[in-house]
Amino acid sequence: MLIDAAARLEPDALRCPFPAYAELRERGVTFVEAANAFLVTRAEDIDTVLRDVETFSSRNAIGAPPIPPDSELAKRVPFLLLSDEPEHSARRRLVQRAFTPSRLAKFEPRMRELCTELVEGMRGRTEVDFMAEFAVPLPIAVITTVLGVPDDEAPSLRRLSEELAGTVGHHGADPAEIVRIAEEFAALLAPSLEAAAAAAEEQTILHTIAAAERTAGLPRHDSTRFVMELLIAGNITTTDHIGNSMMLLARDPELADRVRQDPSRLMYFIEESLRLESPIQGLFRMATRDTEVGGTAIPAGSRVQVMFGAGNRDEALVERPDELDLARKSPSAHLAFGKGIHSCLGNIVARMESRVALETVLGSIPRFELAVDAGAVEYLPSLANRGPVSLPLRLQW
Numbered sequence: 001m002l003i004d005a006a007a008r009l010e011p012d013a014l015r016c017p018f019p020a021y022a023e024l025r026e027r028g029v030t031f032v033e034a035a036n037a038f039l040v041t042r043a044e045d046i047d048t049v050l051r052d053v054e055t056f057s058s059r060n061a062i063g064a065p066p067i068p069p070d071s072e073l074a075k076r077v078p079f080l081l082l083s084d085e086p087e088h089s090a091r092r093r094l095v096q097r098a099f100t101p102s103r104l105a106k107f108e109p110r111m112r113e114l115c116t117e118l119v120e121g122m123r124g125r126t127e128v129d130f131m132a133e134f135a136v137p138l139p140i141a142v143i144t145t146v147l148g149v150p151d152d153e154a155p156s157l158r159r160l161s162e163e164l165a166g167t168v169g170h171h172g173a174d175p176a177e178i179v180r181i182a183e184e185f186a187a188l189l190a191p192s193l194e195a196a197a198a199a200a201e202e203q204t205i206l207h208t209i210a211a212a213e214r215t216a217g218l219p220r221h222d223s224t225r226f227v228m229e230l231l232i233a234g235n236i237t238t239t240d241h242i243g244n245s246m247m248l249l250a251r252d253p254e255l256a257d258r259v260r261q262d263p264s265r266l267m268y269f270i271e272e273s274l275r276l277e278s279p280i281q282g283l284f285r286m287a288t289r290d291t292e293v294g295g296t297a298i299p300a301g302s303r304v305q306v307m308f309g310a311g312n313r314d315e316a317l318v319e320r321p322d323e324l325d326l327a328r329k330s331p332s333a334h335l336a337f338g339k340g341i342h343s344c345l346g347n348i349v350a351r352m353e354s355r356v357a358l359e360t361v362l363g364s365i366p367r368f369e370l371a372v373d374a375g376a377v378e379y380l381p382s383l384a385n386r387g388p389v390s391l392p393l394r395l396q397w
């Protein structure tokens, strides 16, 4: 099967996994040894799995050994992503209001400043690695801004969230080390949470979390792990999305010109980029009982990888799925932010951030193209995350 090479993380297969997905959609749900999971690639089967949250659990789904429910470790794993009902919805209700368009709109000017600073850092240079110069530094700066964390604490919080992200799903991860990282993080975050609790108005995400501690009795360890979750969930995903979008534009300067000339197409471009080059290609669930999807038996205890990136190129979801079309009738009807109860809480932050980023880049750099052959661009060694490791661009000012 074509997918085996991608599941073994071979660079050529990861650069273009789409023929492998097409083969899998033909077969239906398939166990892939190298991924140690049943891969679900048809849009209809993805829908079935994501709806049936009792049969397909998010808890313990990342791939690590099951975590004892009463352990210290259980209090440190991500707050929403790895929780099941009824806790999941109760938790999400506590923080949801911090992620609405009206609450987030006031951060747009700061996002624009951050994007402008990064573009100014490249001004005059004719060749850059766009990932290092822009796509990597922007999302962490944005997420700490919307959280309301002081600038001088951001680097340490970032370091700790990266250390933690490195342990997620790692079979050999030492639980004591995870607890240590979480405790160091909690100590660092505590003064910001105290300051947020004293604020008169609820503006940042930390204000909302502090309010949930005060009014709903949200324990401090839950506040802490939610902030860590946001730093992890909102960081590499948005970096990859901006990198994937720039790859599409750099390979096709005419497409970039069309978006420059008609800015109303930018929103369509962003949705098509998310659909065609989904930053999260696939995430996990765990089957809680013997079951069946699309005719394939899945035994209890199996890992199931829901391949959003493959469902997004299914003809049953969208016509001409491999084409980038700037005039689709329902451009956001894709699976890049998931679907159902766990669908992306931060999608409004992500969409706003990539819009401001691309407006700034397209408006400030009159022309850019790939500085290497497209076949030489290396992608992350992962079947879960998709994004260029580095993106050498030639710029004309």
Ligand code: HEM
Pocket (backbone or CB within 6 Å): 058, 080, 081, 082, 092, 143, 229, 230, 233, 234, 235, 237, 238, 241, 278, 279, 280, 283, 284, 308, 335, 336, 337, 338, 339, 341, 342, 343, 344, 345, 346, 347, 349, 350
């Ligand atoms: C382009 C960027 C992004 C992409 C493609 C993306 C994608 C996703 C996907 C596919 C899920 C569903 C996971 C599942 O079903 O198991 C998800 C969940 C989540 N995302 Fe995002 N995300 C992005 C940006 C962000 C940002 C910026 C934040 C935070 C500000 C964020 C926070 C979250 C959280 C907290 C969840 C868990 C929601 C829950 O379990 O209820 N994401 N994201």
